[in-house]
Structures are given as C-alpha cells and as structure tokens.
Amino acid sequence: MSGNSFGTLLKITTWGESHGEALGVVIDGCPPRMELSNEDIQEELDRRRPGQGKGSSPRKEEDRVEILSGVFEGKTTGTPISLLIRNQDVDSSPYEKWKEVFRPGQADFTYQAKYGIRDYRGGGRASARETAGRVAAGAVAKKILEKERIEIIGYTLEFGGIRAGKVDLEEIKRNALRCPDRNAAMTMEKKIEEVKLQGDSLGGIVEVLVRGCPPGLGEPVFDKLEADLAKALMSIGAVRGMEIGAGFKVARMLGSQCNDPIGPKGFEKNDAGGILGGISNGANIVLRVAVKPIPSISLEQRTVDQSMRPVSLKIKGRHDVSAIPRINFVCEAMVAIVLADHLLRQKALGC
Amino acid sequence: MSGNSFGTLLKITTWGESHGEALGVVIDGCPPRMELSNEDIQEELDRRRPGQGKGSSPRKEEDRVEILSGVFEGKTTGTPISLLIRNQDVDSSPYEKWKEVFRPGQADFTYQAKYGIRDYRGGGRASARETAGRVAAGAVAKKILEKERIEIIGYTLEFGGIRAGKVDLEEIKRNALRCPDRNAAMTMEKKIEEVKLQGDSLGGIVEVLVRGCPPGLGEPVFDKLEADLAKALMSIGAVRGMEIGAGFKVARMLGSQCNDPIGPKGFEKNDAGGILGGISNGANIVLRVAVKPIPSISLEQRTVDQSMRPVSLKIKGRHDVSAIPRINFVCEAMVAIVLADHLLRQKALGC
Amino acid sequence: MSGNSFGTLLKITTWGESHGEALGVVIDGCPPRMELSNEDIQEELDRRRPGQGKGSSPRKEEDRVEILSGVFEGKTTGTPISLLIRNQDVDSSPYEKWKEVFRPGQADFTYQAKYGIRDYRGGGRASARETAGRVAAGAVAKKILEKERIEIIGYTLEFGGIRAGKVDLEEIKRNALRCPDRNAAMTMEKKIEEVKLQGDSLGGIVEVLVRGCPPGLGEPVFDKLEADLAKALMSIGAVRGMEIGAGFKVARMLGSQCNDPIGPKGFEKNDAGGILGGISNGANIVLRVAVKPIPSISLEQRTVDQSMRPVSLKIKGRHDVSAIPRINFVCEAMVAIVLADHLLRQKALGC
Amino acid sequence: MSGNSFGTLLKITTWGESHGEALGVVIDGCPPRMELSNEDIQEELDRRRPGQGKGSSPRKEEDRVEILSGVFEGKTTGTPISLLIRNQDVDSSPYEKWKEVFRPGQADFTYQAKYGIRDYRGGGRASARETAGRVAAGAVAKKILEKERIEIIGYTLEFGGIRAGKVDLEEIKRNALRCPDRNAAMTMEKKIEEVKLQGDSLGGIVEVLVRGCPPGLGEPVFDKLEADLAKALMSIGAVRGMEIGAGFKVARMLGSQCNDPIGPKGFEKNDAGGILGGISNGANIVLRVAVKPIPSISLEQRTVDQSMRPVSLKIKGRHDVSAIPRINFVCEAMVAIVLADHLLRQKALGC
16 A cells, blocks of 8 residues: 555565665565576576666675575465565765755655655665565566466667667677667667766666467456556656557557457457557567656756755766666566466456 | 456446446545535536537437435545446447457457457447546546645647647637647547548547646555556556656656756756656646547458457447547546545555 | 455445445456346345344335346356445434434444544444345355355354254254254244343344365465454454354363364364364364344433433334344355455465 | 455565574555664564463574664654564474374465465464564554554453453563463463473463554444454464454343443443444453464374375474463554554544
C-alpha cells in the first residue's frame, strides 16, 4: 500500500537507501523446486553495474548479492526469497554541503513535501540504486520465464538524438550502449564524450522485445498486460513515457492500417505489439520507454533551499552521462516480473 | 487480483458485459459525509454518451444510473457505493453471424485464448461500454477532489493527424470534439466526414491537465504517481501509449534543458509535468495518451475463425469513427480516481 | 482496503444496506466455463431465508437474486459475476423513533464514532442482511469446490445451553435448527419458545465440517488456512470466538495427547482439525464458532442517545430469537469462499 | 498473496528459515518523523528470547537486530524499514537423521504436500523462529501506538490446566511465566518441572488487554477489528482458537445478559471486549487465544516417512516445554500491528 511492493502472485518488495547500510528485495510467490543460485542473480547485477561504459561513473559498487532465505540445497522452496546487497564505497560528504538544497530534476523537493524529512545522502530512497533490488528480483523472474521459453531483450533504440537504423539483436551485446545498430552505436559514443565535456547529460529511448510469450496473459479490465507493464516501467525514476506496438503512431493511423490481419499462422503484422484487449496474443511483445537525461549535471543550476531562498547550485563529482544503457536491465527486469506474475495468475485460472 | 478492481484506499470494481443485463461499479473507500446525488453521476455519464458528435454511433444508450447503496439522505456514509446501469437498446443479432470469427484489432482472439469461452455479443466484457462504470466512479472521485479544489480537464490535442495549434481551455466545451483550438476542430470535423464515408476510423492524442494538485501525492517507489496514472490510462482499451510532461521529447533533451529550475515561487517551467520522483510537486500535472482508431470498421478485413480457417470479414452496422472525443471523459475519470486514491493515502500518512 | 472485499484470487465485494434499494455482491476470479444458474444461487439464499423456523422473524424477504454479469449461455466466462437482490417488504418507520439512540449490543454507537454519520434504518450496513451477499457468493464458491468433491456442512452443535450429544449428519436437514442430534433439537425448540415469550434472545455454537479437502491448501505464514478461516468467520457480526480441531481444549492437553500420530493411511486422530502448519493435511477440517444472542430484544434496556443522555429503550416489533440456525449457512458460505480461494492459490503454484 | 505479508497500510513482510542464513522483516507504511532506534526493537526481541524461563530451551540465540533502512538520524523517513537478524548457534545435524520423517504435530507433512520440497532443518519456515520478525515489527507498531497512548499487555491466563485466579497487571512482570496471579504462577512452575521430566509439553491460554484504544478503529464488513485480530493471532503456529470479550461464553448467555448497557460515561460492562459491529467502542479490548503444547517432545511417537512407511520417532535434544510465555510477546506484537494498521486506515478516512 505504501508503494514498495509490486506484483500480485509474484510479489517483490524492495527496501534500502543509496547511502544506507544495505538494500535488498524480498520476492514472495516464487514457485518451489526451481534451481536458483547466487550466481544467477549476481550475473544480472553485474550486467547492471556502473563503471562499465564511457558514460558511466567511476563508483566501484561491487554489489555482492546474498541469498538469505527461500533457497535450500540450490532449489527454491516456495518461501520468500530475501536478497541482500550491502552498500560499499559510500562517501556521503559531498551531499552534506547541499543537504538543505533542492536539486532540480531530483526528488528532493517532493520527498520533503511528502514526508517532512528525507535522507539526503545520495538521493536516499529515490536513488537509481534502488533498482539493484529490481534487477535482482528480475533475475528470479527470468528463471521462471525461462522454463516457459519466454525471453526478454532490452536495447537502446535511441540515444542523444541518434536513432538505431536497424535492430540487429546480435549486435546488442557487442557494444557498451546495447545499441542494435553498430554504426549508430559509434555515433552515440562520440555524442557521449562531447556531452561529458560539457558537464551535461543525455536521454534516449529503450525498446524491450519479448519473444515466446504464449497467448492468454493479462487480466481484463484494469490489469491489462500493457497496463501492468506501463506501471512497472513508469515506476522507474527516469522513464517519462511508455508505448506499446505502434505506440504514439496509432494517433495518425486509420483503423484499416492499425488493425493486424489474422491468418492461419497467426497475426500477419504486429502493430498491436503482442497485446490485444489487455491479453497477450502470442506475437512478440514490443514496447518502448522514454528515458530522461539524468538530472545530476556539473553545470550551474538555479534552485532554492528548504526556506525557498534562491541558490545557485553547481555539483562537483562523479556523474553518469545517462541512465542508458544500465536502465535496459532495469526495464528487462520489470518486464520479466510482470510477465512471471501474469503467468502465475493464468495458472490460477486453471486454463 | 482478477483485474476488475482498481485503486487501494479508494477502490473501484467494475462489472458487466456490453450486451448483458446491466453493468456497474462498486466504489469502496469513499469518505463519509460527502454530498452525492444521482445527478452528480448522471451528468458525467451524459457527457460520455455516444450519439452526440458527428463521429458517433446512433446507438441510443440512455445509461440511467441508479445509486443502490452507500448514500443516505443525500450523503455518503463510508460504506460501498454501488452504481447500476441497465443495458438498453441491445440488439445482439448482428453479432450472431460472426460469433466464431476473430475480429482484427479486437479482443476476440485473446479472450478465447485466455478463458476458452467468450460472450461475443457486442464485444462482451472487452467492450468500451465497460468504461461507463469508470466514468460513474470518476464522478465520485471528482467530488472528493473538488473539496480540495483539484480540477481535471481532458481534451483532444490531436485527431486524425490534425494537431491543436494552441490550448484554449474555454474552447474545449464549445466544439463536439473537445479540441482546445477552434480552427483545428473544424479541420478535424471534415476529416471525420471523409473517413466515415470510407468506412474507416481514426485515432488521436488526448491530453489531460490537472490543476490545483498539492505537492506530496504519490508513493515511491512502485506506486509513483505517474506509474499509477500510466496503469490507469493504459487500462483503457484504445490507449497505446502514455507520456508525462515533456514525455518522449526527453529522449532528445540535455539534462540542462530537461531539469526544471526552481525559484522562490516554485518551478519555473514544467517539463516534469508536475511530478518529480513519483510525487506531485505542486505544478500542473500534464499527460498525454495515444488513442488508436477503433477497430470496428466497415471495410473488408482478413482474419480467421476459431478453427484458424481464413475468413473475409465485412461488418455492417453502426460504428463510431473514433473513441475520441468520448475517451476524454474516461481519461478524466481514471485520472480522478488515481488522484483521489493518492489523496487518501497521503492522509493516512498523517502528513 | 475499506473492508468490503474478501479473498485474493477469488475475491468477493459485498455492498448494500438493510433498508436501502438493494444489496449484492461482485465475485471476481471465478474460473471460466463452469455451469452456473440463478437457481444454484437462489437455492442457497432460500435456505438462509428468515421466517422458516420457530425462532425466526416473520419478515417476508423474498430475496430474489439476479445474475447481472459474468455468465453467458449458462456458463461462467471468467469475468466478474454481479449478483443483485432488491430489498422488499421494508418498513423503516419503527426505526425513526430511535434514530438518535444507540441500541446496546449493536453497531449504532461505533458506526457513528467511525463515520460521523449512519443509516439507522434496520441497522444499515451492519445488519445481518449483508450476509445475503455472502451466502450468494458462497453458492458460487461451493460450485468451484464441488468439482473437486469438497463438501461443507454447518450445523448447530449447541444452542441456548443445550449441546448436541452426537453428530448425526443425516439428522441435520430433518430439524429446523440444523442440530445433528434429534433429542437435543427438541429440547432446543422448547427453549426457544420459552425465551421468545420473555422477549429475550439466545446464542449457541456452530460447527463446520469440511470433507474431501485435499492436502496442500493454505499459505504460510500469515495466510495460514486457519487464519483465513478465522478472519472469514469472525467477520460475521454475531461471532465472538472461533476454534479449530481440539480448539480451546488444547490448553489443557499434553503434547503427547495433542499430536496426531500418522499411520500409513494418514492421520490416526484429528485433534488438529485438518490443518497443520497452516496447511490442510487431508483430514476433515473441523471448526467451531461462538454465536452471541442477537442484540435486538423486546426487554427494556439502558442506553444513551447521540448526546450521551440516558435513554430507556424498549424496541417493539419482530425479532429473531437467534442468529442460529440461519448463521449456519453464512458460516458454510464463508468457509467455502476461503477454501475456493486457497484452491486457486494452490493452482497458481503449479503444484 | 503468498502469505508472507500482513497488514494493509502498515504492512509487514517476514522472511527466513530457522536454520538459514538469517531472518527478518520489512515494515512498509510506518509514518515518517517517528523516533526509532535499534534499542527499541532489540528490547522487544530480548523479552521474547528463549532460555529465560524454566520451561525454555538452552539455545543461545542472541538475536541481534540490525536496522538496514528506513531510519535516518534516528527518525523514520516513511520508506520501508528492513530489519535483519542473523541466525547463530545453529546446529542442523540432529535434523539430518529425521529428514525424511514427518514429525507429528509439525508442518513437515503439509509443507511436503504443498511444495514438494522442504527445508527440514529446525522446521524451516514453519519454525517459531519466524515470529522473531513479527516481534521486531511489533516493536515498531507499538511506537506508533504509544503516540496515541494505546497500550497492549499480553499475559498467561492459564497454563497446563492451572488458571489465574485474578488479573494483577503488576504481577505479570514479576514472574517468568507472565502470569497475573502469583499463586497460580508458582503452581504452574511446579507443573513445568513435572512435565519436563516426563519429556512432554504443555499448552495454555494467553489473554491480551488493550488499554486506551479510541473508538472508531475497524473496517466493516470483512475487515472488522476482531476479524483482523483473529487472523493475526490464528496465524501464530501454536494458536488453535481465539475469542473476544465474553467469547465462547456468549453461547450460553441471553441477549439481555450479553448486551452491554451504555451510560453517560460509556459502556457499563464489557462483554463485547471493546468491539461492536467490528469497530472499537472505546472500552478495553480483551481477547484470548488457545495455545497448544509444542509438538516437539522427547517421548516416542508413531509416524511415517516420506514413503508413508511407519516409523517410531524419538527426538532427543533441547525442547521447550511450552510456547508460553514467549508467545505472549508474539500475541502482543500481532495485536499491535493490527491496531496500528487500523489507526492509519482511520486517518485515511479523514475522520
């Protein structure tokens, strides 16, 4: 009810602040007798780890995950899986100076307005570090989906105004930005260096592709599959828009263009993005999210302190240039959690 | 859990099929001692009623709402409010012919895949008629918001490829399409007549503006205000994308452009769309949804029947040209429900 | 969240006041393709109807149920089932006189304290009439259980201080009090007439027996089967205690007496009442609830009005002598709902 | 949904197995700006610790709690509070021998039936050790209640067949059994030694008294205060019955005896146990639970292994004689969590 849990039958609860003792996630509802090891989860966390691309901050988060419960002799037992990640390499002193200042584009102002108190160190609960718990939980969700041969791939469709000209899934792992178009990836890298020198940051668009999803997932009318996906993805701090299939393009289509004809072998095109009436239709699920530039920049900014007095803010120190590409893994994780949840819900129907 | 309820403290449950006996909604959690009459709700339903614009179907739904519980001597009592709308003017015979055929762009295929059974009459549960329950519940949510002087206005920003050049809130009620730009509205009307003759349908973009929302609404991290809004809006059948504030434009912005500076009087621009870190910041909330053309068209379409045999489908009869403008009211209703829910959640915090 | 819904995968929401327009229930999560008719539900309602035993009031509630949604061509479709019962034979005038007085043993005082408003007519939402919705929903739950050959039988173990000396399941339907011991039943009937003349009322104990429940139902640790049963039963207005298996007797047992030995054919006795560690063990589930005398009596009572001024209250008119035997059916219904819900939850596990 | 969470606005999620790495609880929904220290929680855990009374096992659990999140500079921030307790002094070897045997009165059989796998070490998830998380969460709930001057006291009303003759609240802390009657306490201690020598175990009755609860808490109709209390208490492993106020005695009362008259100063007696119509009435809340003897005894028992072959079981090693008195604190904790949750729910109503 207080917003730190997500899901119904597969339910995750994340906790933890950026510069607190630790952060973690409790995963409830995972089916029993499924193989699960620390490595399964660590691998996903390592993919997400910062300091790997040119646009990334040098913070050395080791992010070692520890499974504290729910697994016995290498298998899940049906009881809640608690995952712990201790915070390391935490220096909160740079935040001391600005602790009474509301940084633009951040949650400082709104947390203060809501709670009347906030842990200002590293963004506290509002930090992107919270997503480590999501990615860890996503690793478990992916294991559930693997058994049904459902695969999720997130990649960078657009970055700093440069759009991938094609989607070559093989290419994604070959470049640090996870762009499915090698040439576009190279232009993006140049853009990063340029913007980094300026002390500014960049946004982009992440596309997520789901292959192998069976028809029937999604619960009309409020828990439509795209509605739950939208909530899952829009709950990621940097995401400001979400669309499925043809997305915003539908606004300019005719019905005769937008409808996907059905043939004996299934849908003949996929403008629906794999979902009709809130339920998966067996085609690939394709969706996109708009990622805003990260608000922490080195440039001078106009803002106020807690007494609403004007302050000129210039934050030094390490900054990522973009939430991309790391946010790809968070998107993958959230999509995995939604699909695994709906898979279990469909089983409950006995269908 | 089965997807027919929405909200947490203010929770609505809709039920009913397009051609069944009736449809309705149960609203639980409405604060007590609030004035509420049949007229309050009927008024909202009347705004939504079809057969009012040029693009609308001639079905004469009277949609008389009846308050069955939860109101005593004109005031809410804190107990569930049950609203009933009997279905009238229902002729299911046109659907008989196609009852084993999956209409493209509709939920026929997926309901069959999910449940192994479906009420094919008028789209059954997947019909847009279900949104009457949402609009009725939205009327109650709006009453809750009114007390806090929060106002919600939905309008047609784009239709059939024509975009409003300006947003004149006074203009919205003056044209049938609820377009905030009179000239654009006239061009849109022409477009409708053109497409109607072709037997085709049109999509568009609806923008929703919320004025007077206090800071502090929204629950990190999963129940961020924009996440709950996204779910609410993406749960409307025709919606295929949702964005907040600058939305998909953030992908091409620099951080220094995207961040809203804060001055002594508040935010100096509003690319955040009124929400930061998942919590309202006191500025106007601005969001947009992409509405697909309605899939029921008079043109011939390629599809299959329940045995996956090819069928050429040509549906006669009344069809709306677009879910716009009616969907404006559904969007308003869903936004109202989300905000009223979060208002109550914030009260529970004792803040 | 506001307490008018119960269950997780099979979720019911009741609404309605005693003297309002109607009352009803929405049942969400019922599996599709299950046969369901008005008669299935009407039959259960008829069993519950007042005016049938000697201890009952003469109010002629016809309680005609109408299925408004979720059923198509005699089968459930997986969409919410909305059931409506119009209130008839309602004369609220006797309540006018006492509308500012808090009747002892009733919810008058507490509803006023909670909501600052109350529908005083016939007890409003707090009336036992609300349980009609539960019984109607229970009829649906029983259909789900029937398919798995799970059977639920509620009977009157004790009434007005007279306890059944034996449990003869065949006898239950033969007497109006649903007592499994014919001799005890006759003594009970005499007790009723005696107390009726005095203008007083009686309590008792209802036992519920579940046969055919498979092992594995119940979710540790908070949603233990007995915990959900306890909540379900204690949510019935007149119930003041609940126990399972040996119940309160365990307080005086040794561990060696209380533990049920297990043999090759299963449990050798059943002091656990069919549930171990919160999960059904395959033995019969046996539980009991304490039912208080109904608070509406014809005797003079000491109380206060809304200004806390002393009032001497003497209510005329029709009164039941006891919630027994009608409450048997409410208990059966609630047990059925809990079991059907847990059955679906166990299916979701894929076990 | 999977049963490891409890509460609505104040929601706790416990995790962990008896002999796993650790156990803990995540508390979501705690109001911000409330003072909370490790000591507040440790103190409650220390009260619950075994090895303190004559009937207790010598296991030296230090149970050091660590607050991992949700508290900043000694105050709650409104974000989830994660509490961690590492398992220490764990020797699982005694369980190896019986790992394929279902111990009578334990959850071995049912966990195996439900999940097809179980962590047999120390009872795994079904161990009473899980209640450490509840007690830790209860400490937080008590802090919330303290601010409203609501106080909860659990004590041993009956033990091994010996019943307290009076309730002297001062006496409770003076004896190890938390019995409110000194003489009864001494007789109980003798009973313990006797039964301990026999290798057997004992049950009893715990009474919980709540003072200072304001009227208005509890949500009709399913989330009645006594219903939520019943679920909370019946979800404790050893509890087999729960009653409120006069409890099972109501079965033998007349309505005129059972109803509590109301006078200008409030209720003139308290057979309702402080709750009417599911809502607190301002009087003390009084309830009782039946605690079964702990099933781990040293005596020989008849049971089967996983192939349902007969086994004669004799478990050596340390055993508590009873869940009493420790379970007093678990009951207090669960009652505190329910009341704090309903307190927040009532605030959400704006009443």
